[in-house]
Amino acid sequence: xxxxxxxxxxxxxxxxxxxxxxxxxxxxxxxxxxxxxxxxxxxxxxxxxxxxxxxxxxxxxxxxxxxxxxxxxxxxxxxxxxxxxxxxxxxxxxxxxxxxxxxxxxxxxxxxxxxxxxxxxxxxxxxxxxxxxxxxxxxxxxxxxxxxxxxxxxxxxxxxxxxxxxxxxxxxxxxxxxxxxxxxxxxxxxxxx
Amino acid sequence: xxxxxxxxxxxxxxxxxxxxxxxxxxxxxxxxxxxxxxxxxxxxxxxxxxxxxxxxxxxxxxxxxxxxxxxxxxxxxxxxxxxxxxxxxx
Numbered sequence: 286x287x288x289x290x291x292x293x294x295x296x297x298x299x300x301x302x303x304x305x306x307x308x309x310x311x312x313x314x315x316x317x318x319x320x321x322x323x324x325x326x327x328x329x330x331x332x333x334x335x336x337x338x339x340x341x342x343x344x345x346x347x348x349x350x351x352x353x354x355x356x357x358x359x360x361x362x363x364x365x366x367x368x369x370x371x372x373x374x375x376x377x378x379x380x381x382x383x384x385x386x387x388x389x390x391x392x393x394x395x396x397x398x399x400x401x402x403x404x405x406x407x408x409x410x411x412x413x414x415x416x417x418x419x420x421x422x423x424x425x426x427x428x429x430x431x432x433x434x435x436x437x438x439x440x441x442x443x444x445x446x447x448x449x450x451x452x453x454x455x456x457x458x459x460x461x462x463x464x465x466x467x468x469x470x471x472x473x474x475x476x477x478x
Numbered sequence: 479x480x481x482x483x484x485x486x487x488x489x490x491x492x493x494x495x496x497x498x499x500x501x502x503x504x505x506x507x508x509x510x511x512x513x514x515x516x517x518x519x520x521x522x523x524x525x526x527x528x529x530x531x532x533x534x535x536x537x538x539x540x541x542x543x544x545x546x547x548x549x550x551x552x553x554x555x556x557x558x559x560x561x562x563x564x565x566x567x568x
Contacts, residue, residue: 295557298553298557302546302549302550302553305546305549306546308542309539309542309543309546312526312538312539312542313539313543316525316526316538316539319524320523320524328504328518328520328522332513332515332516335512336512336513336514337508337509337510337511337512337513338506338507338508338509339506339507339509339516339518340503340505340506340507341503341504341505341506341507341518341520342503342504343504343522349526351526354526354538358528358538358542361542361545361546362542362545365545365546365549368549368550368553369549369552369553372553372556372557373556376556376560416560418559418560418561419556419559419560421559422555422556422559422560423556426552426555426556437532440544440545440548440549441548441549441552443530443541443545444545444548444549446530446531446532447528447530450530450531457528459526459527459528459538460526460527460528460529460535461524461525461526461527476513476514476515476516
């Protein structure tokens, strides 16, 4: 393995990371732009019949481009997941040469140790043939190392979960909502009856 | 919001995340006495959420930024463990 090949692998992974970052940035900008538009939303409501209370509602919220946001999120997730697969593929080719068996190779993400070790399609099996240092490294990064139910709090578990849902089931459809509501009503604002 | 919270009158209410449509009630405010009219200053911030298969919700922007940062960290760890370090930056 020459330093030149290492640099090539690094730059290939870097391009995926840059592309994912562009989608994350586009999402952030789009949400911010919509948030600015939403400043025209009004807080409305009618006093109760006894005039002792009011129910407040938001009115005039501009439509949110949730489908576009969903695709941006999906693209970002896809590039992040692919980045890991590309990394191992590049290492395999660099280690074994172009003739190496990379057909079933992917970066495994195993929730349980059983997922990792099982003979049929287990995580360990998916990276068969890679240098032992890489296998040990990938194993050390697996969600199951958290132990028990904590594996689902692992960042790779979450990436896999969201990416698979977007890829294999339905495109990510985010929800937008009020995140924080501060009300200020000084007594001087009350026109008392 | 209770009448007590109107004194001294500037106590903010931190709303919880409310998955509300524009027609939903965002807040119910009690004045403690009848009023002819009222003026309320409000600041509302919006956020975009995504859900995982466990039904947990995450704010989309910060989550995707964090995922990218972590994934690049994973890639760098594998590269480092394999051989000499080759740095990838988020």
